[in-house]
Amino acid sequence: MSTALKHTPLHSAHLQAGAKMVDFGGWDMPVSYGSQIEEHHTVRRAAGMFDVSHMLNVDVRGKVAAASTSAEAQDAATGEQGVRAFLSRLLANDVAKLTVPGKALYACMLKPDGGVIDDLIVYFFDETNWRLVVNAGTADKDIAWMQQVARDEGFEVQIEPRRDLAMIAVQGPQAREKLWAARPHWKAPTEQLAAFNGVYIDADTLVARTGYTGEDGFEVVLPATQVGAFWDDLVSQGVLPCGLGARDTLRLEAGMNLYGQEMNEQVNPLISGLSWTVSFKNPDRRFIGRDALEAITPDQTLVGIKLLERGVMRAHMKLRSAQGDGELTSGSMSPTMGVSIGMARVPLGLQPGDAVEVEMRGKWMPAEVVKMPFVRNGKISV
Template identity: 65%
Template structure:
């Protein structure tokens, strides 16, 4: 049986269509997926992301452990309480176990937020790797998480919790703060819009959700979350990367830090030896149709495959991410096979949309 978040009954009461996502019963949409998408681009929408898992990493050797565990270097954020870092966690062969966010609270206190579908294997992997370092890796299923996204999101959150404003109004992007011992307010998200992700006790999440709804925030499901993240050019684990591909093939070279020659993170040797013959690019379709994952792509440099594709509500045409042979440049024409026909598309550089504005 799929797991359920503390807000499951609320989603059902709102008439959401429930689907299995990563082993969790989650809302796909509450009615119109397009309305939910546009609510985030134009005002504010909220997502139950409590299926994702917060994991506390505690101990004096936590920095050394995390510098070994992750491809990005947590030394970049050490000493900056609340600062977040995006990284991949790799297998020794270089494949991506998961993409995640790590927060620094103190030298002996960190937090990692991992994806729902990979949470069990992530925790098992982290706990095994942590043994030589003497740190504890503790999953926090007592916590829930709500993402509030859109140009009006922060102001509405402050209207619901005015006592949070002083501590959060000056937060820079990809930074958070503990407004109390168990509540983290972070200026992060997965939509290409501003807003907050709030981690709070599971016992408090329904009252928070209901207060946001009363203040005019539109509940949004996985459908809108997917179109929003793809417009923002953000990868989805299991589609755009997984354990069979390394970060250089997934548009994630920027998350790999090789600057410190003495840092021997898991997967480093494999990445240094890996062939760089494929890359992830953005596509926009030049004719009517909708691109979807696993469709074939023909480029001047050889064949590739779509990893994610959708109709972009903000743009009015179909967009996609595709893994193709290296060498393609923005502006080049390619062809995508849709229902037996090869349709023209153009290579573009993601993101497609940011802060409500088209970039391609």
């Protein structure tokens, strides 16, 4: 018996716009609204937007927050059982880096054996008020894991999934101006926002300078009841609705990992190009998975691959090199570059410029290792 797909608050808007819908992590989501290539190029050259309301915003608060704002309460919130201590234990990246309200950090949540439960963004607002943004397909297990860690290890935190919120990513070189045209009163609080920072416009509207495309722009979280009007206002300003197809080619060009492809519960961050997100700096911070990672000597790494002949690389294709064998984790045609690109897990030691071969329909095709990102801010970098 099949389970009904979940719908975001913009589902009817996608259907009215003629979107081609697909099952994505149990959600009925638009893969494109017509031309995936046009959507991709529009984000690189102007401004496009994505419904990312299937992703889950999760508020993590200190239990003392509502009871008191006294100095003693603040001390309790930041102490051994507070939110910061909880997230310090939960995440492989170090939330000690977050001291300025609104600052965000990309991090992985690991199993004790070092496998990746999910990759996420964590925001700091004050010591008793934090937010995580987690992937759609992993949201339920993420919440269960957080609650288990809090319960088993005695952390005094409240974990609140915010399904009452929706989220739109507005991306591209014209994204900021188009957003301000749609919401002029948002310009003042967001104009000076640095990358990977967010600001609350009101109690439930968060605008963050983040994204998943390699372009500038904002991700906007707002009440689900308001998202339809916001979407329509952006359309009226010439922001093109874009689907998951363009989102995938954009993130691949930007060299950004996708959960379930570059990493998962069986694959640790050290061989997923994510060692930069694992902070071993503080020897006293025993985050979950640290012991396992410290015992690992990685013999693989994640690299960019460019195909040198016609064809399209795909995930799970085999790769061979002078250093040994590997496998594509992601692959597609790059609309910006006009060639096929991919990411591959390969033996340690392969360097940009090294020759490799990719098996495609029984033939070994020439390719080369390249430095990522392939494209950033509209410009080809390889």
